[in-house]
Amino acid sequence: MKLLIDTNIFLGVLLEQSRADDARNLLLKTDEHDFLISDFSLHSIGVLLLKRKKADAFRKFVADIIVHVGTAVGRLSTGEMDVLTDYANSFGLDFDDAYQYALAVKYDLTIVSFDSDFDRTTRGRTEPAAIA
Secondary structure (H helix, E strand, C coil), X not given: CEEEECHHHHHHHHCCCXXXXXXXXXXXXXXXXXXXXXXXXXXXXXXXXXXXXXXHHHHHHHHHHHHHCCCEEECCCHHHHHHHHHHHHHHCCCHHHHHHHHHHHHHCCEEECCCHHHHHCCCCCECHHHCC
């Protein structure tokens, strides 16, 4: 299965949040699924970790998840920003959720997220525990 892994899944593990075990179990399934992270998520995680003085955690995250595991990094071009704003308006999404949604549509990915805002969209979302 081709999966778009939302920012909150990675942060759940990195910050040991309440559902970290579900997120961690999903991230162990790299042999079974193709993972994609948006460039927006990657940068957001970097901003957050560096702000919290966790540069080594960010370095390790990139090495483990992107380089070693081979998680693809997806991006939208400037020409695709119109569709992003269309999704934001159609589904009541904020910028980062509309960005994720646009990537999921572009690459035909299943959105994996704890964020219920995706439930308002036609693609919906799947939580980590539901991924076999």
